[in-house]
Amino acid sequence: MKTVLILYYSRHGSVAKMAQQLARGVESVPDSVAILRTVPEVSEICEAVADSIPDNGAPYVTLDELKACDALALGSPGRFGNMAAPLKHFLEKTSSLWLSGSLVGKPAGVFTSTSSLHGGQESTLLSMMLPLLHHGMLITGLPYAEADLISTQSGGTPYGPSHVAGSDNSRPLTDEERRLCSALGKRLAQLAHKL
Template identity: 60%
Template sequence: MGQHDILILYYSRYGSTRDLARLIAEGVESVPGANARLRTVPAVSTVCEASQPAVPADGAPYVEYRDLEECIGLALGSPTRFGNMAAPMKYFWDGTTSQWLAGALVGKPACVFTSTGSMHGGQESTLLTMMVPLLHHGMMILGLPYSEPDLMSSITGGSPYGVTHHAFADGSAPISPEEERLARAQGKRLAQIALQLKRS
């Protein structure tokens, strides 16, 4: 069987959401036949003269709309901004009308993940609101089931809506062992279900 791409699309300001994305990618690639395609979005600015380079200096390439069309599943990640996804990620999704009209994502599975500076910084509301545009695109939302024992034992992050990370205000907290396992499990589950749907 050939490789099928799972798109892991994230925005990260201080690196924690990127670290979760990489762990989810490990989970995806633990499934035979699945390939993780890591992509990010450029920052946005209220200053018209400010711009990002066409190619990021490091890390994942910038996402293109064809990545949505070519993937068989999606993991979407963003840090929390007042209980919602960050503006750069929202800006990208606001430009996906052509993909919505074409039904490019209809029937594909998706999951979400986030990182916050404080324990009560809107982790769950960010995950829930990130699901909304995916539902408009006709995607099937996957949660993180309580069959994952780390959901009951983690004191830093993780929820049935998707893996989370408590990074502290300065972004200094490393991903905890529980968060690592949950991120890998989420990627593995997404890949397994995406491949099952693709075969059927």
């Protein structure tokens, strides 16, 4: 059994919905399981007083879960062309995994959601790839063999799936966006088995 960790931060729910679609893609591959995890908010309040379990949604990720996964999908809303602070904050605490080489050679992909079509989707995806490259992970995107990359009028990039949520974050995932999320999940599971 190969596990694909789908690790994300979602403020308004769009990235969480994308993560669920990725999980469907992962679990369409025999002997593959998706594990959905999130990260806590970052605030100016001491982390020691924050709840250790979220009120709803996926549980918080642990370093052990990241170390044990066979593949990783990393998702974040775009924040000025970068990943959101809570995800970056978590990644900055993975030095022990970097020192031990725990993630070297594992496949990884990224996904994002922004309010507007030109909200920095591709730069956000690229920003999420950088720490994964430092960990020695094998980055995969979406090939143009995925016909939805050509026909989409909303989100979708070869760097990874994306979603246009709208200024009020109420736009549902389009059919193309859902299929592209599923395609990345399936691709990561297949790569985990091949590697």
